[in-house]
Amino acid sequence: MLLAAAVALLAIIVMSGWLADSTQQYSRSVSRISALRVAxxxxxxxxQDAEIGQRGYLLTEDRQYLKPYETAVAAVDATIARLRDxxxxxxxxxxxxxxLVGLAAAKREELAETIALMEAGRHDDSLAIVRTGRGxxxxxxxxxxxxxxxxxxxxxxxxxxxxxxxxxxxxxWVANLGGLFxxxxxxxxxxIAVRYTRDLMQAQRAIQALNDSLEQRxxxxxxELQRANAEIQRFAYIVSHDLRAPLVNVMGFTSEFEVGLxxxxxxxxxxxAGADDAKAAEARRAVSEDMPEAIGFIRTSTTKMDRLIxxxxxxxxxxxxxxxxxxxxxxxxxxxAVASFRHRAGELRCAIDIAGPLPSxxxxxxxxxxxxxxxxxxxxxxxxxxxxGRIAIRxxxxxxxxxxxxxxxxxxxxAQDHERIFELFxxxxxxxxxxxxxxxxxxxxxxxRLQGEVTVDSVPGQGSVFRxxxxxxxALPSEKPAHDA
Amino acid sequence: MMRDAQTVSIVMIEDxxxxxxxxxxxxxxxxxxxxxxxxxxGTSALAYLFGPDGTGQASTGRALLILLDLNLPDMTxxxxxxxxxxxxxxxxxxxxxxxxxxxxxxxxxxxxxxASVYITKPVNYESFATAIRQLGxxxxxxxxxxxxx
Numbered sequence: 001m002l003l004a005a006a007v008a009l010l011a012i013i014v015m016s017g018w019l020a021d022s023t024q025q026y027s028r029s030v031s032r033i034s035a036l037r038v039a040x041x042x043x044x045x046x047x048q049d050a051e052i053g054q055r056g057y058l059l060t061e062d063r064q065y066l067k068p069y070e071t072a073v074a075a076v077d078a079t080i081a082r083l084r085d086x087x088x089x090x091x092x093x094x095x096x097x098x099x100l101v102g103l104a105a106a107k108r109e110e111l112a113e114t115i116a117l118m119e120a121g122r123h124d125d126s127l128a129i130v131r132t133g134r135g136x137x138x139x140x141x142x143x144x145x146x147x148x149x150x151x152x153x154x155x156x157x158x159x160x161x162x163x164x165x166x167x168x169x170x171x172x173w174v175a176n177l178g179g180l181f182x183x184x185x186x187x188x189x190x191x192i193a194v195r196y197t198r199d200l201m202q203a204q205r206a207i208q209a210l211n212d213s214l215e216q217r218x219x220x221x222x223x224e225l226q227r228a229n230a231e232i233q234r235f236a237y238i239v240s241h242d243l244r245a246p247l248v249n250v251m252g253f254t255s256e257f258e259v260g261l262x263x264x265x266x267x268x269x270x271x272x273a274g275a276d277d278a279k280a281a282e283a284r285r286a287v288s289e290d291m292p293e294a295i296g297f298i299r300t301s302t303t304k305m306d307r308l309i310x311x312x313x314x315x316x317x318x319x320x321x322x323x324x325x326x327x328x329x330x331x332x333x334x335x336x337a338v339a340s341f342r343h344r345a346g347e348l349r350c351a352i353d354i355a356g357p358l359p360s361x362x363x364x365x366x367x368x369x370x371x372x373x374x375x376x377x378x379x380x381x382x383x384x385x386x387x388x389g390r391i392a393i394r395x396x397x398x399x400x401x402x403x404x405x406x407x408x409x410x411x412x413x414x415a416q417d418h419e420r421i422f423e424l425f426x427x428x429x430x431x432x433x434x435x436x437x438x439x440x441x442x443x444x445x446x447x448x449r450l451q452g453e454v455t456v457d458s459v460p461g462q463g464s465v466f467r468x469x470x471x472x473x474x475a476l477p478s479e480k481p482a483h484d485a
Numbered sequence: 486m487m488r489d490a491q492t493v494s495i496v497m498i499e500d501x502x503x504x505x506x507x508x509x510x511x512x513x514x515x516x517x518x519x520x521x522x523x524x525x526x527g528t529s530a531l532a533y534l535f536g537p538d539g540t541g542q543a544s545t546g547r548a549l550l551i552l553l554d555l556n557l558p559d560m561t562x563x564x565x566x567x568x569x570x571x572x573x574x575x576x577x578x579x580x581x582x583x584x585x586x587x588x589x590x591x592x593x594x595x596x597x598x599x600a601s602v603y604i605t606k607p608v609n610y611e612s613f614a615t616a617i618r619q620l621g622x623x624x625x626x627x628x629x630x631x632x633x634x
Binding site (some may be wrong): 244256 | 503
């Protein structure tokens with residue numbers, strides 16, 4: 001459409017240019033012919049003036065009457081030169097002009113001769129020349145020649161003018177056509193613009209609708225996630241409670257068993273030691289060694305299981321504890337946390353530096369205390385005994401988050417464990433320190449509840465950096481606690 | 486009228502038979518010789534306490550001390566506690582809640598409804614045994630009112 005419009009406009013421009021050009025040519029030609037006609041007229045009138053002057057003189061012998069003659073004769077040459085300039089070689093005009101030159105010369109000669117005879121006093125001779133009629137014939141010939149020049153010129157002028165008029169009409173048509181076409185193109189452009197705008201608005205409405213439904217889907221999904229999360233917490237809570245009940249039995253009856261065993265052992269001790277009685281020796285060994293060992297293992301296992309259940313319970317309670325955002329000075333909070341580890345750090349010759357001042361935030365104080373307490377505890381627990389410990393706590397504000405780092409020069413964590421250590425009951429490296437693999441899982445749960453994230457960078461043998469990013473202000477969604485724990 | 490501690494019966498509502506046995510053993514170790522009436526679910530316990538007609542008249546003249554676990558298969562101990570405290574015949578019986586839950590709000594709720602004592606079952610058996618024996622000593626000194634006719 002636009003291409004067609006452009007081509008059409010170009011055609012109109014070319015055509016207008018061509019029309020203008022040919023009009024100019026016509027105009028030039030018309031003006032030449034007009035000038036030629038004027039010059040021819042002038043020549044005729046000059047010749048007539050010359051003759052009038054001559055006649056007047058001859059009649060009156062008064063030189064006063066020679067004035068028109070003298071003026072005309074003086075101007076004839078210039079007029080002839082102008083005629084020659086304007087004449088067109090092709091149309092035989094030049095030939096006519098040459099003839100006119102000859103005639104004009106002959107006429108002038110005749111006129112001059114009569115005047116000269118008159119001046120010489122030969123009055124009759126002069127009139128005799130006039131009476132021959134030669135001068136009259138010359139004049140007629142000149143008139144005829146001028147008519148020969150003017151008549152075709154007039155015809156040509158007429159043709160040219162007609163052509164010019166035709167051209168003007170064509171120009172008008174072209175201009176009208178161009179105007180019409182421009183109207184069409186503009187109309188088309190307006191129509192296209194309107195259609196595009198309508199399409200655009202429709203698309204925008206569709207996007208808006210999609211957006212709305214997306215928001216709804218997101219909020220539905222969020223609600224589903226919250227429900228699922230609440231479900232998991234409730235599940236963890238129930239499981240940990242129900243796991244505890246049988247554990248009470250295992251421990252209780254283990255103790256009952258131990259009490260019973262003690263009385264059996266006491267009874268066996270009172271029996272005289274029958275040296276050769278293999279069965280009695282076996283029973284003694286069972287009572288004094290095997291069974292206490294078995295009871296010991298049961299005890300250790302149940303104690304451990306109790307700790308694990310308590311950990312799950314603590315996590316599930318943490319997940320449902322109501323957060324209480326308040327302004328927290330991180331500098332003070334971390335200083336207090338560090339102070340509680342000073343004693344242990346001193347024993348281990350470990351330096352703890354706070355690269356303060358740490359940025360403050362609005363968040364849940366208790367959760368933050370637990371996060372930093374756990375991370376500091378870990379940093380101290382997993383120091384490398386081969387070198388003096390150094391722990392640094394840093395904080396900085398990023399565009400929309402605060403980032404805190406706890407860096408140590410401890411034994412480090414292998415790369416494949418960087419994610420695993422945040423899982424419940426998972427630990428990394430040599431298992432030579434006490435622990436259940438709960439601390440970091442707890443930290444991650446807490447930090448996520450504070451709408452943050454915790455990650456670790458670590459090189460084994462060089463140290464670890466735990467990085468916590470938190471929002472500057474904890475904005476609580478209107479969430480319902482999963483369980484009133 | 487008040488009953489002599491010796492004539493008081495202990496109603497034990499506990500679904501875990503192991504727990505029930507351990508509780509009984511430790512009560513006996515504390516020198517308590519009272520009759521223990523065990524139930525392993527809420528429905529049968531309610532049938533005993535409120536009688537077949539559910540009015541509670543069945544408990545007329547009884548002097549009971551109730552040991553109540555909160556996690557029962559057919560209902561929660563809180564329901565039983567509420568029913569006991571809402572019934573004119575049973576509302577004066579002391580109720581000892583003995584359960585694994587140490588949930589603060591749950592404990593508060595039980596006291597609000599009218600529990601006499603709330604004891605968390607410690608997983609550590611020694612603490613558990615000690616708690617039960619002390620509970621036995623407690624039984625031997627408290628006065629329990631007889632349900633009025």
